[in-house]
Amino acid sequence: MTRLIPLLLSIMFQAVAVFVNAVEIPFHPNRGLVEVEVLIDGRVKGRFGIDTGADRLYVDKIFAEHNGLSKTGGPPPRLVVGVEGSSSASWVEMRSLRFGDEQLYNLKAAVIDLGALIVDQQGGYPDGLIGHEILRNFYITVDYPRQKLEMKMEEPEIFETGKYRSLPFKMVRHLIIVEAVFNDTVSAPMILDYCASYTLVSPKLAGRLGIPKRDGTRVRIDSITLGETISTRGVMISVQDLSGLRVSAGGNSEFEGIIGGSFLNRHKITVDYKRKKIHVHQK
Secondary structure, three states, X not given: OXXXXXXXXXXXXXXXXXXXXXXXXXXXXXXXXXXXXXXXXXXXEEEEEEOOXXXXXXXXXXXXXXXXXXXXXXXXXXXXXXXXXXXXXXXXXXEEEEEOOEEEEEEEEEEEOHHHHOOOOOOOXXXXXXXXXXXXXXXXXXXXXXXXXXXXXXOXXXXXXXXXXXXXXXXXXXXXXXEEEEOOOEXXXXXXXXXXXXXXXXXXXXXXXXOOOOOXXXXXXXXXXXXXXXXXXXXXXXXXXXXXXXXXXXXXXXXXEEEOHHHHOOOEEEEEOOOOEEEEEOO
């Protein structure tokens, strides 16, 4: 995990209805993100991020143009805000989107310039993002140690085995907000995001943790714990001004950072949108 890729997007669009079955899908953690191979319209191959911080399905502008994806009408262009930048959105139609053994049909995707949302592009970025309007229909399980993703509409097997611990989250628009405790002493509300490679903290939270408030500062802290359920020691964090994202998420949104891959990468976690809980699998 050599670079920071926070791809949190804050803007709301029309919902997409999907109906698919369970499938275990390998993902690529090269950039610290949860990325899967996709096939669009039976002919276009790409790699999309599973993004709990995005509201809907997105496609990178250059990728869409290069592969001749069909443009279509939609809502008027609007600003899409990420952690590091912003982009206007247009629209393309997808007859199908396949990943693993499952296929979604008749989708409309927002086309954005992902490059405009990322300052450090040394490691590249995904060709698209699969966000909340699709993910909310499933139980999303990410097994970081095995590099496997599972999306199920029915309840996962852990509910039968009892080998899990849970913590509640609240939704702010499409964002998952959890309470985190840093170094066993400092607590703060945080966004949980599968498509952020690092854990980010605001300058305000950095001050409470006694680290420099300057954007881009990276340090390793002793521990982060979510509730009493999931803890990771020796977590790399980065300081990032999140004021633009906070405004775009509603102005009064209460969060002081983003829990990303540098925390999540040692765990197997299921996001349960129906119960608004995160389930951490136990061995």
